[in-house]
Amino acid sequence: MEFKHKSVLLHETIDNLNPQNNKVYVDATFGGGGHTSYLFSKIDQGTVIGFDQDEYAINLAKTKFAAELSGKEKKKLILVHDNFSHLKDNLERLGYNRGIDGIFYDLGVSSPQLDRGERGFSYRFDARLDMRMNQEQELDAYTIVNTWSEKDISDVLYQYGDEKFSRQIARKIVEVRKVHPIETTFQLVDIIKSAIPAAVRRTGGHPAKKSFQALRVAVNHELDVLSESLKEAIEVVKPGGRISVITFQSHEDKIVKKLFKKYSEVEIPRGMPMAPADSKPILKLISRKPIIATEEEVERNNRSHSAKLRVAEKL
Structure with a gap:
């Protein structure tokens, strides 16, 4: 079965990573690989490590990206069947703990998960109550x-x-x-x-x-794992590397906004008139306000109407 899924804010998410050759990127929510496909189109060679806890998505990716998985291509894909909450551990296991050049998240539920009635995600299909991504x-x-x-x-x-x-x-x-x-x-x-x-x-x-x-x-403990994963992403990304996050719910966006804000500002200790001279922010906000879909994209893909993209760069 084909993985039919329209990636939201596709160009905005990847273009804001400033993709370059011979770099290592992490697709934290691989799904149908739409964002990774576009990333590969922007570079001649490089590596993407794709995370997905859904075995269905992983198995389909093995067919769709067979060439990139074979190791014979200049564009290399490594698949990790796991939740992005275990980002750091898996990168260390794979030998990429030396630093990542860019990480991107698409926190929406994939269309195939919703459209496969037996998964029990959707109120449009009658099925056993399930809703497990893993x-x-x-x-x-x-x-x-x-x-x-x-x-x-x-x-x-x-x-x-x-x-x-x-x-x-x-x-x-x-x-x-x-x-x-x-x-x-x-x-x-x-x-x-x-x-x-x-x-x-x-x-x-x-x-x-x-x-x-x-x-x-x-x-799926989505809000808990998002916060922990973003903290790990900030830790493993290299200076100059960027993190792009697409959210679809206000709760998710608040977590991303709060965390990016925390790491992009210098905290002044209580009682001190100014921050210590050696204190520096860890992140720089690339988008102070969330990037949203254009009217044209919303017309093409209604899922994009609630999407918000936030981007930050490691200093």
Whole structure:
């Protein structure tokens, strides 16, 4: 099966890395390899280390990038079947701990994950509740919905999905599961719809969108691993190297913005009128405001409407 996925902010993400020959780059969210393909088109030779915890994506990449994986090409690809939260350990294992020239993240869920109904990511297909990006992990959406407390479910829906009716939905979930397990995506969709006022359901997007997003974030620990991975990325990238991050949720963007801001400013100790002479920022912001998709891109790919790109350079 072909990995049909339109990469968002494709040129902006890679062009802002200032790609050059004979450099080493990390694609922290490889997916269908769209960003890596464009990066390879910008250079004659160089190396990309691609991370993805989804075995489906890794297996398809082995076919699509067979030449680059063979080692016979001047453009070399190394695949790592792991979450980007283990960035530093894997780079050390591969012998690239001496420094990386650029790292890029696309934090959106890939189209194939959403479109393959059996993965249980989407409210558009009926399937067992799953939502695991890494099929080898134990925690899935079924476990959260059927075993977590009403308060914990409500907190997840509110904190990760900005769902205004989180308490009502969590209460309804607990009521239903007392009668029978909630096994499928469509069962959960019906529960969410029944918990939201009819007038609200008739406006905006799909009534289950926020809840499904929140469950996916919780299942895959997305916000926790993002913060840790970015700290490792800042550590392993070389001076002059850049980090590009595309986010699709306000929670993700806040993490990136806060971390980039922290490392691009000098912290003045309390009681001191100015920063010590030897204190220097670690990062320089390439984009003080997030880069967003053009109107033309949004028309071509609706997924891009909520995308925000932030770029920083190691000093």
